[in-house]
Amino acid sequence: MLEVKQLVKEFGGLRAVDGVSFTLRANTITGLIGPNGAGKTTLFNTIAGVHRPTSGDISFLGRRIDGLAPHRIFHEGLVRTFQIPRPFAEMTVLENCMLVPPRQAGERFWNNWFSRPQVRAEERACRDRAQEVLAFVGLSPLAGEYAKNLSGGQQKLLELARVLMADPKLVLLDEPGAGVNPTLLVTIMDKLHELNARGITFLIIEHNMDLIMTLCDPILVMAQGKLILEGSPTTVRSDPGVLDAYLGGVPE
Template structure:
């Protein structure tokens, strides 16, 4: 469903991503790993439209998306979360989810200002869908609390829910387990499988190798902006180049 061919991104004389190719299969969890500074988040930014690649092509659901704006890519069925939690912390939990529905809402400013029948119906439908998504991650009971009052792990889950609110076919998760305790990571592990069951494919960056080796169907490894290796989890675990990149030395 996502095909990246020979993607290169340069910032002046710095090559952040260098000739990277990747395939993401529908209904699978695809992992992207690598040491700090390997260019993983930069790669996500290119896929999601934050950066325009210097060269290479990105095809999503059969259509070229390199050069499109983030909102255009989101409307096509791709959403993402961020390495740093990016919620509206003074808004309510349910309002944060509804923000994620914005690309598919049809009523405009005047309908909202005059509270037309169509606008009220659409708002009611958005609330119902937001509640269903919050129930999906166990946050329905806190729908009207401020997002900033949630625990760190709950805020991470809320950000994932907001990503799901736009009805994506593919969601990009950028280090969703960062800062979580062991119990929260177990809950995240379960949540990833339930997202797949909803028909949403996953491309995930994560430094927690135990989590990644447990959930990923296929892994890509970046190092210094270049693709170092790809394969199943067992192939990556025994790849000497990957071991060297993570641990240093010859073995």
């Protein structure tokens, strides 16, 4: 589904991503781990089009996407979330979801005058879809609440709901467990499992090792901008290089 070849991203004299290559298979949940500063978020941003790669290739579903603008990559079905959720704070939970689907007729102001039946029909369908998605993530009771009033964990669920409104093929999740209480974390993990069973592929950055080891296979490990290992949870957990780079050394 996603193929990254010898990807390099430099900022001045800093090489944040240094010759990274990997392939994601469809219908998998892949983890991406590494110490702070390893280059994980820069890798995400480069895949999603926020950064233009210095060199290397990125292909999604057989098509080169490196260098494309983020909105064009989004329309291809590759969607990302952020470590710190970014909802529209002064809009309701339902409105945040309804805003996502692209190319809505009502976005062109003249359609609201000359194509009112089409605009109304699309808006009804969008509202119905948003309500279904909010029910799936468990936020239906908060549909009319302003996004700014949600807890951190609830905002993570809203972020997931907004992603689902885009009908993605591949989702890049940036620390879905950060700042989430244990109960909501279990909910998020269950939802990711269910969505994966429906055919959505995930690549997840996460520092919560319990989440990664439970949810992900394979796991990619980065350190100092390089990909140092790719393997199963069992392989990663026992690899001396990973223990040294990420966990502080091999236990005695």
